[in-house]
Amino acid sequence: xxxxxxxxxxxxxxxxxxxxxxxxxxxxxxxxxxxxxxxxxxxxxxxxxxxxxxxxxxxxxxxxxxxxxxxxxxxxxxxxxxxxxxxxxxxxxxxxxxxxxxxxxxxxxxxxxxxxxxxxxxxxxxxxxxxxxxxxxxxxxxxxxxxxx
Numbered sequence: 629x630x631x632x633x634x635x636x637x638x639x640x641x642x643x644x645x646x647x648x649x650x651x652x653x654x655x656x657x658x659x660x661x662x663x664x665x666x667x668x669x670x671x672x673x674x675x676x677x678x679x680x681x682x683x684x685x686x687x688x689x690x691x692x693x694x695x696x697x698x699x700x701x702x703x704x705x706x707x708x709x710x711x712x713x714x715x716x717x718x719x720x721x722x723x724x725x726x727x728x729x730x731x732x733x734x735x736x737x738x739x740x741x742x743x744x745x746x747x748x749x750x751x752x753x754x755x756x757x758x759x760x761x762x763x764x765x766x767x768x769x770x771x772x773x774x775x776x777x
Contacts, residue, residue, distance in 0.1 A: 692700070700712045709715035745753075 697712075700715045703709050703715040703718075704711060709718055
């Protein structure tokens with residue numbers, strides 16, 4: 629007999645990197661049929677197995693207006709997310725990415741403000757930029773006007 633290994637209540641569980649989810653595993657035949665099912669064909673015994681594999685997700689109750697729900701449904705319909713919850717998680721990830729990029733940009737600006745480039749460094753950067761542009765093939769971006777018919 630397997631020990632009782634139920635996950636802790638989500639509301640009281642400590643936040644951790646991983647949590648358990650249930651997976652059904654076929655464990656041979658179910659020979660312990662009882663009651664009216666005794667005359668049926670034995671079926672495979674399915675056992676619930678708790679496996680550590682997914683990140684703990686804490687439910688956060690929130691209220692959305694009709695426009696926000698329509699935007700979520702539109703994202704799901706467009707195939708950007710498989711359901712509303714995934715669309716919300718994706719939006720949060722994108723918002724976090726934008727905040728991280730803004731923070732990094734601010735740190736770069738702060739660094740240049742603390743120690744600005746010298747005139748010599750700026751001149752060398754211009755020379756390098758012009759050399760890179762001159763070395764680039766621009767033929768694919770040039771267009772020749774077509775002859776009028």
